Amino acid sequence: MTTQEEFFSPSHDRLLSIAVWAKYLAWVVLVVYLLNAVLQMFQYKVFTDAIELQPNFWQFVRFSPFETFKLAMNMLTTALRGVVSFLVLKGISLGLNMIVETDINYREQEKEAGAQ
Amino acid sequence: MSNEELRRQIRSNLNLKETDELLDIWTINNRASWSDQAFEAIEDILKERGVEIPEQNDPVYKMDEEIAAEETVDDDGLDEWEAKVLDDENQPEFYDTLEVITLKDNISKTLKAVILVNILGGVTIFQWVSGIVGSYFPNRQELRPLLYLIAFIVTALSVAIEIAIVYFPLKALAHILCILMEMEFRSRKGIQPKPLVE
Numbered sequence: 201m202t203t204q205e206e207f208f209s210p211s212h213d214r215l216l217s218i219a220v221w222a223k224y225l226a227w228v229v230l231v232v233y234l235l236n237a238v239l240q241m242f243q244y245k246v247f248t249d250a251i252e253l254q255p256n257f258w259q260f261v262r263f264s265p266f267e268t269f270k271l272a273m274n275m276l277t278t279a280l281r282g283v284v285s286f287l288v289l290k291g292i293s294l295g296l297n298m299i300v301e302t303d304i305n306y307r308e309q310e311k312e313a314g315a316q
Numbered sequence: 317m318s319n320e321e322l323r324r325q326i327r328s329n330l331n332l333k334e335t336d337e338l339l340d341i342w343t344i345n346n347r348a349s350w351s352d353q354a355f356e357a358i359e360d361i362l363k364e365r366g367v368e369i370p371e372q373n374d375p376v377y378k379m380d381e382e383i384a385a386e387e388t389v390d391d392d393g394l395d396e397w398e399a400k401v402l403d404d405e406n407q408p409e410f411y412d413t414l415e416v417i418t419l420k421d422n423i424s425k426t427l428k429a430v431i432l433v434n435i436l437g438g439v440t441i442f443q444w445v446s447g448i449v450g451s452y453f454p455n456r457q458e459l460r461p462l463l464y465l466i467a468f469i470v471t472a473l474s475v476a477i478e479i480a481i482v483y484f485p486l487k488a489l490a491h492i493l494c495i496l497m498e499m500e501f502r503s504r505k506g507i508q509p510k511p512l513v514e
Binding site for chain 1: 490505
C-alpha cells in the first residue's frame with residue numbers, strides 16, 4: 201500500500217470513494233427491498249377488509265388462492281428487484297476498485313521502466 | 317494477503333468443483349496451471365469427500381493446447397483464469413478476487429431466479445390482460461379462444477421484455493467484471509502480457 205500511495209491522484213480517490221458508497225448502498229438497498237417485500241404480506245388485510253372477512257391470513261389463503269399467489273409473486277418480485285440492485289451496486293464497486301488497481305499497477309511498472 | 321488467507325481462498329474455490337473435476341486436475345497433474353497449494357487443497361478435499369485418491373501422472377510443467385482445452389470447464393473459458401488469478405501470490409490491494417468470482421456466480425443464480433419468477437408472474441399478467449381484452453367484447457363466447465390467444469401473446473411479449481431488461485445488463489456486468497479482473501491480473505508485475513482473446 202505504501203508504494204501504491206505514491207501513485208494516488210484525486211481521480212483515484214474519487215473512484216474509490218464512489219466504490220465505497222456503492223458497496224454500502226448495496227446493503228442498504230437490499231435491506232430496504234427485503235423489508236418492503238415482507239411488509240407487502242400485510243396487503244392481504246386490504247383484501248379481507250374489502251370483502252368484510254375476518255382479517256386472518258390463513259382464512260385469506262383458503263378463501264382466495266389466486267390472490268395469495270398474486271401476493272406471493274409481488275413479494276418475490278420486490279425481493280428479487282432488491283437482489284438485482286444489490287448485485288449491480290456490488291459489481292460497480294468491485295469494478296471501480298479493479299480499475300484503480302490496474303491503473304496503479306501500470307503506473308508502478310512505468311516508474312520502474314523509467315528508472316531502468 | 318497472508319499465506320493462510322490465500323490457502324483458504326484457493327480451498328474454497330476448489331471446494332465448489334465437482335469431485336470428478338478435482339480428480340481430473342489431480343490425475344493430469346499440470347503444475348503450470350495449478351500451484352502446489354492447490355494440489356494440497358485438492359488432496360484434502362478429496363479425502364474429506366471420502367474419495368480414493370488415484371495416482372498422479374508425471375507432472376506437466378508446460379501447458380499445451382490439448383491440456384488447456386481439457387481443463388477449460390466453464391462455457392466462457394474463464395475457469396482456468398479464475399484459478400490462476402486466485403493462485404497468484406501477488407494478490408490485489410483494493411479488491412478480493414474471490415468476491416468477484418462469488419459475485420459472478422451469484423449473478424448466474426439470480427438470472428435463473430429472474431427467469432423463473434417472471435414466467436410465474438406471467439400467470440397474473442395473463443389474467444389481467446385477458447380481463448381487459450375480454451371487456452371489449454362482452455357476451456361474445458365464440459371469440460373467447462381468440463381473446464385468450466391475444467392475451468397469451470401480449471403476456472409472452474411482456475414477460476420476455478421484463479426478462480431481457482434484467483438478463484442482458486446483468487450478463488454484461490458479469491462479463492465486464494471478468495474482463496476487468498483479467499486486465500488487472502495482466503497488469504501485475506511478472507505476468508507475461510498476452511492478448512485477451514486468443
